[in-house]
Amino acid sequence: MARYLSEQVFSSLSVAMQSALVRVAALPYFSAELASAVVSPSAAAELTSDIAVGGLPIEALDDGHKQFKLHQVFQEYLMHEALLRGLDINQMRRTAAHWYAARRDWANAIRHALHAEDFGLAGELSENAGGWRQVYAGARGLLQQFHALAAVLPEPEAAKFPRSFLGLAVAAAKGGNLTLATHYFELVSRKIDRTDNVLVNEIRLIGALMALYRDDRIEALDLSLLERDLTLLELTEPVQRALTYNLLCFQYLERSEFERAERHGNLAIQYFTQAGAHFGAMHLYAHVGQAQFFRGDMEGASAAYERLASDAQNAIGKGCDLDAIAQVLLAETLSERGLHDGAERILEWSLPHLEKNDCWFDLLAAAYLSRIRARTVRNDFDGVDAVLEQARRTAQRRGFPRLQRLVAREQMRAIIHFGDIQGAKRFADRFDLGPESAFDVERNRLSFRLRGEVPATLWVRVWIQEGQTERALDMLQRLEVAQERPFSVPRMLRMRLLAVLAGMKAGKAERAASVLDEILLTLPSATYRAAFFEEGPEMLALLRRRAQEAGPDSLIARRVGQIFAPADASAPGQGTSETAPDSASAPHTLTQQELKVVSLICGGFSNKEIARHMDVSENTVKFHVRNVFSKLNVHSRTSAISVARELGLLA
Structure with a gap:
């Protein structure tokens, strides 16, 4: 091939x-333009002119024939020829690096410096680009470059x-390597000039980011210093703001x-967008959506998460x-709406991805609790236990002590839910x-515990089961x-439901x-209706009785109907409905197919006989039976028949 290229192409x-x-x-x-910098303007003009005419194994990368790439074999031949001529290949790469840097194309500038094995130049260019700021520059930014820099920048150069070393810390944290991220951050913290107030402010900022990834709480003083730093940033570039x-x-x-969180x-988003740091702007929709989710705006939260998904898929x-x-986060909204199958399908791939990659505590808590909720509603204790074990392993591997504590509390919650009160007490002691x-105020501060049980609510559940209802009500009031400030809507809803259960038991x-x-x-x-189903048959029976007592035309009855009705498949974040109910079945919880299954179950037919009667597969019948049991909150055919008759679903 080399002989052919030499005789037939290059020599001519x-x-x-x-x-x-x-x-x-x-x-x-x-x-x-780049060729003009590396060779001469006249030679570059002749080169690109001949490429346009054709005949050379060179590919145009765009329709306008402005960017070119040598065929790999031809490029290897030319590189060998350059070495034979004694040319300094790395000098050409350094020239290209400076050319890109002059145009503030930092990704290409650093890439060429690394190819030239000029690691000092690569570090200098990274520093000029803003170091850590470039992590947020977008999918085509410098995140991948920091992984390359990590292998070549000597640590004494921090x-x-x-x-740049702060950028290495951020890149390592986003890659899930918190040990390495902490190492790089502490390396810089020890070596910087503390009289450089601008750099000290950046250290404080990245330190707060590291705390987020390590799941460490930022104290009020550090938070106030971050706010103060904003007043000092008026003349700086927008990424830091x-x-x-x-x-x-x-x-x-x-x-x-x-x-306040939503406003910030x-x-x-505004400042990231202003800086052209679209990667940075994108991920803010996760935080904004969570703020909306916790203050009760499920529609706003779903829209924010869908915006994040759409932007991420298009850009990356x-x-x-x-x-x-x-x-x-979309799966969490589905789970709260009671669409557990839809949530599970999403989590099948997204949760394993986050367990290994860019993630923090809240996301893992949202995912695991959604899975636990689905299995709790189905009375699947083994399934709950499997999810908790998965979460426990992730917490240990990622070094998330708060997730470990959440797992312990949810384990106790599951033991209580499935009726082993003495087992729950033994678990609590351990x-x-x-x-x-x-009674520990700090451990029960709800403003810092947005998801899952706290010790106080766990013991309220124990006391309700034991008949100590006044003690349970007193603890809920305490x-x-x-609490120092109002807490989230989902939390408020669940605490009020505990008060309802205590009142019923008393x-x-x-x-x-x-x-x-x-x-x-x-x-x-209606939008957080999973909370009702989590509490089991007693709560659902009370809902039905309350609707009957209030009368069919009352607002109470309509609200109860919304809880039992299929979720609105057209609402943001819902995608395709799991049940696709006919309008005729809207007052009830079952589709026409499911009603037919219940009717045949009432007639004593087996799944195989029902499949033959309905002309569907036995697996389809099993799917309908599972949905019927889930919607009626029962665990046997006999119970399904009883509840269906109570609701007037059977003739």
């Missing part, structure tokens, strides 16, 4: 053309290239100041980290969740009074009905 070219080709061979691709607003958004979200999140590609983040933990039917009416009339019960 002019001396100037040969010289131009052996010099651009060191570049992965080139344009006329004082010389502090912003954007990331500061980003972290403030997240911290206010963690403190249940949802409107939108400002972060399906299945990327940001797409997985969006899908996990995992520091004894009765005294219910818990609410002890024989205070009127009190329980009053609290239930308050829930139905003041909280978005």
